[in-house]
Amino acid sequence: MNHLSFPRPQPSEIGERLRAEVREFIDGWHGNRHGAAAFSGFDPAFSEALGKRGWIGMGFPKRYGGGGYGLAERLVVLEELLAVRAPIFAHAVAERQSGPLLLRFGNEQQREEIVHRIAAGKCFFCIGLSEPDSGSDLASVRTRATKVDGGWRVNGAKIWTSSAHRTHYMILLCRTSPAGDVRQAGLSQFLVDMKTPGITCRPIVNIAGDHDFNEVHFQDVYLSDEALIGAEGQGWKQVTSELTFERSGPDRFMSHMGAVEEFVTALRQQPSAEGARTVGRLVAHLSTLRRMSRSIATMMTDEQDAALHAALLKDLGTCFEQEIPETLRLVLPTEPEPGAADGYSAALANVILHAPSCTIRGGTKEVLRGMVAKSLGLR
Numbered sequence: 151m152n153h154l155s156f157p158r159p160q161p162s163e164i165g166e167r168l169r170a171e172v173r174e175f176i177d178g179w180h181g182n183r184h185g186a187a188a189f190s191g192f193d194p195a196f197s198e199a200l201g202k203r204g205w206i207g208m209g210f211p212k213r214y215g216g217g218g219y220g221l222a223e224r225l226v227v228l229e230e231l232l233a234v235r236a237p238i239f240a241h242a243v244a245e246r247q248s249g250p251l252l253l254r255f256g257n258e259q260q261r262e263e264i265v266h267r268i269a270a271g272k273c274f275f276c277i278g279l280s281e282p283d284s285g286s287d288l289a290s291v292r293t294r295a296t297k298v299d300g301g302w303r304v305n306g307a308k309i310w311t312s313s314a315h316r317t318h319y320m321i322l323l324c325r326t327s328p329a330g331d332v333r334q335a336g337l338s339q340f341l342v343d344m345k346t347p348g349i350t351c352r353p354i355v356n357i358a359g360d361h362d363f364n365e366v367h368f369q370d371v372y373l374s375d376e377a378l379i380g381a382e383g384q385g386w387k388q389v390t391s392e393l394t395f396e397r398s399g400p401d402r403f404m405s406h407m408g409a410v411e412e413f414v415t416a417l418r419q420q421p422s423a424e425g426a427r428t429v430g431r432l433v434a435h436l437s438t439l440r441r442m443s444r445s446i447a448t449m450m451t452d453e454q455d456a457a458l459h460a461a462l463l464k465d466l467g468t469c470f471e472q473e474i475p476e477t478l479r480l481v482l483p484t485e486p487e488p489g490a491a492d493g494y495s496a497a498l499a500n501v502i503l504h505a506p507s508c509t510i511r512g513g514t515k516e517v518l519r520g521m522v523a524k525s526l527g528l529r
């Protein structure tokens with residue numbers, strides 16, 4: 151039986167110095183905080199301002215526009231931005247997973263053309279994995295790229311594609327050869343310019359009334375040979391490494407910190423022992439998750455496979471953030487009201503509407519627990 155261990159995170163003195171700089175930058179920033187849910191505000195101007203400071207793609211090599219820092223420094227900046235609900239969603243996917251994927255598997259042209267624009271906060275990505283009838287079971291994707299002269303012809307559909315209507319590129323997973331005995335074989339990834347003829351985006355409005363998701367259709371979309379990322383047929387291996395980035399950061403446990411902050415402000419008006427206990431429990435839980443996230447960053451820096459550790463963190467982290475509205479309501483049972491003048495009431499409404507999605511996006515909790523169970527030899 152395997153034993154999961156989380157190595158001691160590498161401390162970062164540079165990161166702690168950066169923390170003060172980020173706080174100073176945020177103090178001088180007068181933009182809107184996005185309700186109570188971090189990680190959903192889409193503001194290209196804010197992304198560009200961060201890019202100018204060198205706070206996007208911090209771990210990318212300098213020759214591709216990155217800061218040449220380690221992942222530990224990146225986490226410090228991200229934590230500070232999430233803590234104040236800064237609108238980072240425009241560049242978040244590109245900096246978290248698309249840029250690192252291109253750096254690892256992309257060709258030189260893709261790196262030269264795209265990665266420095268990501269680091270500048272000017273190039274945004276969406277994720278083309280889920281399909282109608284194919285969400286958790288990615289090996290069953292049916293979008294197909296067929297080889298044609300000089301490139302590929304793509305037909306199919308993706309669903310739940312966050313920000314597809316306002317991003318520049320998608321990294322698309324599709325089938326390039328029929329599934330044989332090994333279902334995960336024959337999948338490939340492509341870099342897709344969202345303006346390519348034959349792509350249409352249909353909006354899906356979420357439970358909070360926002361347009362974030364889309365259904366994206368590909369009808370005879372032509373992609374050149376240069377659009378292939380990595381090697382043909384290696385899509386499964388590549389996507390697994392991409393998901394480790396997607397599942398291991400503080401965005402998987404800090405999305406609802408805005409509501410906690412409003413709760414603490416409200417609690418000051420009516421302090422109680424129960425309130426103090428609740429805050430203590432939340433902070434203890436948060437610091438454990440933070441330690442795990444930093445530990446995974448250390449593993450990734452050392453080029454160790456952290457897919458399983460990331461699955462565990464994502465499960466624990468998103469269950470933690472999903473429980474926040476209920477935890478808070480038991481102590482301060484204010485009526486949740488979207489857009490209310492009372493910050494706590496508005497924040498509560500916002501997180502109640504967003505909480506269900508935490509344990510679905512990026513892989514459902516059942517699927518993640520299946521991965522952990524398998525590693526322990528339990529299935």
Ligand SMILES: Cc1cc2nc3c(=O)[nH]c(=O)nc-3n(C[C@H](O)[C@H](O)[C@H](O)COP(=O)(O)OP(=O)(O)OC[C@H]3O[C@@H](n4cnc5c(N)ncnc54)[C@H](O)[C@@H]3O)c2cc1C
Nearest residue numbers: 277278279280285286310311312507510511512513514516
């Ligand atoms: C806010 C949000 C943003 C998203 N953004 C994107 C995006 O940008 N790009 C993208 O590609 N996708 C995105 N998704 C889609 C998300 O990744 C999928 O919804 C998710 O992987 C589940 O797929 P599904 O909806 O098809 O559900 P299904 O896979 O049909 O699952 C339905 C239920 O069955 C359970 N289940 C399925 N398989 C198993 C199994 N093997 N063992 C046990 N239980 C199982 C699941 O846990 C779930 O409870 C997003 C989803 C959300 C909520």
